[in-house]
Amino acid sequence: MKFTLKTATSHFFLTRFSLLRTPTVTTIPLPLLNYPLPTRTTTTTISTPSFPIYCACAPMSIATQHILQVRDKIELSDIERRIFDRLLATLRHFNLQTQLRVAGGWVRDKLLGKDCYDIDIALDNMMGTEFVDKVREYLLSIGEDAQGVCVIESNPDQSKHLETARMNLFDMWIDFVNLRSEEYTENSRIPSKQSFGTPEEDAYRRDLTINSLFYNINTGSVEDFTKRGISDLKSGRIVTPLPPKATFLDDPLRVLRAIRFGARFEFTLDEDLKVAAACGDVKDALAAKISRERIGTEVDLMISGNQPVKAMTYICDLTLFWTVFNLPPEFEPTISDGCERLCIAYLDTAWNLVHLLKESTFTDEERRLSLFAALFLPLKNTTYQVKKAKVVPVVNYIIRDSLKRKSKDAEMVLDLHRASQKFLSLIPCLASNEGLQSDDIDWMRRLINDVSAASRVRVLTGFLLRELKDLWRVALLISILLHPIDINNIEDESLQLHKRRDMFNTVESAIIKLGLNKVWEVKPLISGKDVMNVLQLKGGGPLVKEWLEKSMAWQLANPSGTSEECIDWLREANSKRVKLE
Known part of the structure; x- marks a missing residue:
């Protein structure tokens, strides 16, 4: 879905995210009108090429600034x-x-x-x-x-x-x-x-x-x-030993290494280095001479490092974003001008939210996946066509082809994007006991028709967590980024961030209170063989799978239920189905 920003909020967005030229109308995919956006600081014009100098992470820096002391000897x-x-x-x-x-x-x-x-x-x-x-x-x-x-x-x-x-x-x-x-x-x-x-x-x-x-x-x-x-x-300066353009043309990977070390040590990139890194010749050389595996390794090190937002902001400021995160030749819908800034905004909020939450909330690998998922969140509805007319999100292409990361990484990020939409429909119920909105639960409607209204949230949440397993907190984090925050001053980024932190903690506590923290480890009360016996079937198939899922829904709705009670329920439910048919 796309819409054109025409409100006062759009002016706020364009002020912070427009590049050096300001378009008259900007369309942004998947934005939130009250999403906390990074502040734009001083814009510096540099002769050919030109780009703005600002850092998305500056206004919301949660991590402590490090002052590096250089020793006189080793x-x-x-x-x-x-x-x-x-x-x-x-x-x-x-x-x-x-x-x-x-x-x-x-x-x-x-x-x-x-x-x-x-x-x-x-x-x-x-x-x-x-x-x-x-x-x-x-x-x-x-x-x-x-x-x-x-x-x-x-x-x-x-x-x-x-x-x-x-x-x-x-x-x-x-x-x-x-x-x-x-x-x-x-x-x-x-x-x-x-x-x-x-x-x-x-x-x-x-x-x-x-x-x-x-x-x-x-x-x-x-x-x-x-x-x-x-x-x-x-x-604290990042400088090349020889003239930067010649250095980068000899080995364009040095551009990404300069960015990585600049972000890691919070050093300043040399002005001549920035001009060289952003010039067309170097960008072309980076795309032509460097393997995608090497580019992906550098990006992975940045995302896993201590300053991922600063690193991605450098990539964006130096107009390297779409060179690094290369897109397939054809995709739809069209990606809006300034989308890369929105990617960094989501990354910025995810990074700061991770630091606000308890240190033990995420493992290093979960943090890494959450940051990749947040970075590509504005692209989650953009797709491209592969063989046999199959339509796939471009995020899959970026991770597997542009960065040459593991297929599992792409699958997990796509799973997190899909799961975040499901979590969105559950957040109001888990956070404030609001009733389920029927329009938001098409993804599991067939399994909760026979479940009491009081148990539906537990059933839906249980199925979602059984799908995500240990990654459920990561999916919750991504959904919190998408969830609208109700505050009067949309420019108060710190307040928005703390409200998102509070919402995450509230939903997490509700899930734990429902006894669902390790629900994926719960074994089904009945087996496919039990279903076949009750339904008098000679073989398995879609019908057995459907009744196993319904049986798990009953089990989630009745956490103290026994195998015998579940089988009794199955007989009764099947009897009703036969009569209706």
């Missing part, structure tokens, strides 16, 4: 010190002149005082496999075992361009590669030429200055060959 853990001691002993044992440098994220995180268990070591004059063989030989000479030694072959299709040697030391996996210099072809992120490089060349080929730092194991010092990695880390 403090090694006991295990890290033991690992590095073994590596240095290997150099001495074989009289090697190799410089060992830990590269990238480990150095960044250690300077920020964070634990990191991803140690990548770059070698200046030998291949990783050659050095690992030396380490293994040395360990055996001192009576220690070298565990888990393996070689990961280069695989350009999976963005693994260098052979990597890996070994396990003191229960930590260590990767060894050589320093390199790379050149790229125009239409691929696979390097056309690789060679041993200097530390400076290797640093400049990295995606960001904050990821270009080295820790020299030989000297015990941090090396900043770009001359700005530490200063950018201290000032």
Whole structure:
């Protein structure tokens, strides 16, 4: 369903969500007139291309802002010190002149005082496999075992361009590669030429200055060959070592990595970086050169990270939304201008609502699914046609084809969207004991005709929870996003958010009070064989399935009922059916 916003609320919506150009009429699918929308802050015009700079999460930030302290030197853990001691002993044992440098994220995180268990070591004059063989030989000479030694072959299709040697030391996996210099072809992120490089060349080929730092194991010092990695880390800036457009065209995946790290650390994206990221050439290169699996992995890391709203807002502000969340060639109805802003608005409210609720309400995986479901909520009624004229929601295409996530992810998000509509019809009854509206329960009407009015809410809720199982709280969260909130000031976002939190808690408590929390674990009182005996049927079929569902409806309406009572009810109900026929 679509409608055109023409009220005062529409002006409020357009003020916050219009892009740099303001359309005279905007149609938005699935909006709520009183939905809490993110505040638009300062709009900055940038020469070709231009885009607004604002963050959807700014007005409703629930999570605590983190102030990052950068240390002057790296403090090694006991295990890290033991690992590095073994590596240095290997150099001495074989009289090697190799410089060992830990590269990238480990150095960044250690300077920020964070634990990191991803140690990548770059070698200046030998291949990783050659050095690992030396380490293994040395360990055996001192009576220690070298565990888990393996070689990961280069695989350009999976963005693994260098052979990597890996070994396990003191229960930590260590990767060894050589320093390199790379050149790229125009239409691929696979390097056309690789060679041993200097530390400076290797640093400049990295995606960001904050990821270009080295820790020299030989000297015990941090090396900043770009001359700005530490200063950018201290000032909280996301900058590329080389000019950003050239950096992104060499490897367009770096755009998404810049966004992810900017959101994760709440750093500021460099202005030149934003211009380059939003330009047409880089967007085309991102679509053409990067596999959808790699794009999906980056998006998954953003959604699962500590600042998903900020990350998605960056994607939107840089006009990358539909490049990342690519749509099928044909779909209907037409997606309205500004729909991506509404996607982020739903994500923003879901994220803040998750933080307002008890920490134990959702597992990490449930939180991840809830955020994907919220992000794509405005697209839930948009469909495309697949083979044999089957019509499927475009959300399925985005998750399975654009992001190459698991089929199960797509199925769960679609199930959450469908279930949220069912929950919507039950929320008034569960939250305030209102009567069921007959127009809203077509999805289960056939099963409650013989159920007393007082038991219908329990029956319908029970069936819905048996369908959703442990995901029922996630579906409730999504339905709460869709449910209208009755307050006088629609611009009071904090009040709206707290009212949604209160509604979630009220409905959750009502469901638990009805004894339905683990209702999917309740075994049916009667079996298909029982139904066949009562109905005097020789085989199963749709009729048996129908009566099993009706029997479960009776069981939900009579939680203290026994198998014998259920069979008696089945006989009586079947007798009435036979007489009517």
